[in-house]
Amino acid sequence: MTSSEIVLSVAGLTKSFGGLHAVRGVDFHVNKGAIVGLIGPNGAGKTTTFNMIAGELPPTAGKITLLGEDITGQRTDVLYHKGLMRTFQLSHEYARMTALENLAVAAPSQTGESIWSSWFAGKSVQKREAAVIELARDTLEFLGLTHVGDELAGNLSGGQKKLLEIGRTMMNDSKVVLLDEPGAGVNPTLMRKVAEMIEQLNAERGYTFCIIEHDMDMIARLCGKVVVLAEGQVLMEGTMDQVRSDERVIDAYFGGEVA
Numbered sequence: 001m002t003s004s005e006i007v008l009s010v011a012g013l014t015k016s017f018g019g020l021h022a023v024r025g026v027d028f029h030v031n032k033g034a035i036v037g038l039i040g041p042n043g044a045g046k047t048t049t050f051n052m053i054a055g056e057l058p059p060t061a062g063k064i065t066l067l068g069e070d071i072t073g074q075r076t077d078v079l080y081h082k083g084l085m086r087t088f089q090l091s092h093e094y095a096r097m098t099a100l101e102n103l104a105v106a107a108p109s110q111t112g113e114s115i116w117s118s119w120f121a122g123k124s125v126q127k128r129e130a131a132v133i134e135l136a137r138d139t140l141e142f143l144g145l146t147h148v149g150d151e152l153a154g155n156l157s158g159g160q161k162k163l164l165e166i167g168r169t170m171m172n173d174s175k176v177v178l179l180d181e182p183g184a185g186v187n188p189t190l191m192r193k194v195a196e197m198i199e200q201l202n203a204e205r206g207y208t209f210c211i212i213e214h215d216m217d218m219i220a221r222l223c224g225k226v227v228v229l230a231e232g233q234v235l236m237e238g239t240m241d242q243v244r245s246d247e248r249v250i251d252a253y254f255g256g257e258v259a
């Protein structure tokens with residue numbers, strides 16, 4: 001494998017909160033076009049790892065590399081423009097904007113500001129505004145949400161909010177998308193839809209994903225490689241079949257000592 005195939009890597013990633021070592025020397029990488037699962041029991045350090053990669057928490061130690069560039073400690077908005085996006089366990093929609101508006105405001109403007117700030121800036125941006133709205137409509141269609149485009153986002157179901165959150169990543173030229181529990185709080189039908197969207201974005205648009213998810217069926221369906229965290233460390237990585245039959249993983253999930 002050449003290093004150019006790696007889009008995202010973390011090395012020695014560490015986060016301490018006072019005396020609590022939430023993440024301790026984590027190493028893993030994500031290849032271009034892959035869907036990698038990040039799993040582990042509650043409190044294993046998965047979300048803290050995402051928060052560091054996405055620029056929301058400064059690491060205590062370690063290095064994060066995106067497309068060969070050291071991005072350790074860079075801000076979320078800077079990373080956004082480099083094509084690194086994340087979604088949240090609890091959806092982050094603007095409840096009092098429509099679904100369409102939620103997508104439109106996720107589009108970056110040419111100046112690097114949110115499109116919202118240039119919304120009233122005059123004719124020079126009107127063409128771009130129209131292009132953003134068109135992209136937002138196309139995105140709604142892709143997600144199967146056209147019928148709720150004018151609905152306030154706060155009124156959407158949990159699953160629809162998850163789809164909208166994924167849709168926000170489509171308003172940017174995303175290279176790597178970090179999905180934090182895309183299946184949480186979603187009914188089984190919409191869960192399949194969310195999984196289909198992820199597969200489609202991966203196959204048709206070349207998105208690379210790293211996914212935190214407690215639903216093992218979803219992980220098994222989507223992920224070629226799975227990284228297992230326990231007590232802030234990488235316990236193992238491998239295919240879902242390898243992970244399922246590994247005694248250390250079973251122990252970590254069901255209460256045994258972590259090796």
Ligand SMILES: Nc1ncnc2c1ncn2[C@@H]1O[C@H](COP(=O)(O)OP(=O)(O)OP(=O)(O)O)[C@@H](O)[C@H]1O
Nearest residue numbers: 017020021022040041042043044045046047048049
């Ligand atoms: N801001 C914080 N301050 C103090 N401790 C924190 C903070 N954020 C996380 N922790 C602790 O760090 C550890 C790892 O938490 P984290 O949320 O990363 O785990 P997780 O694997 O994502 O868990 P879950 O599956 O329950 O979401 C936990 O012990 C948690 O209580």
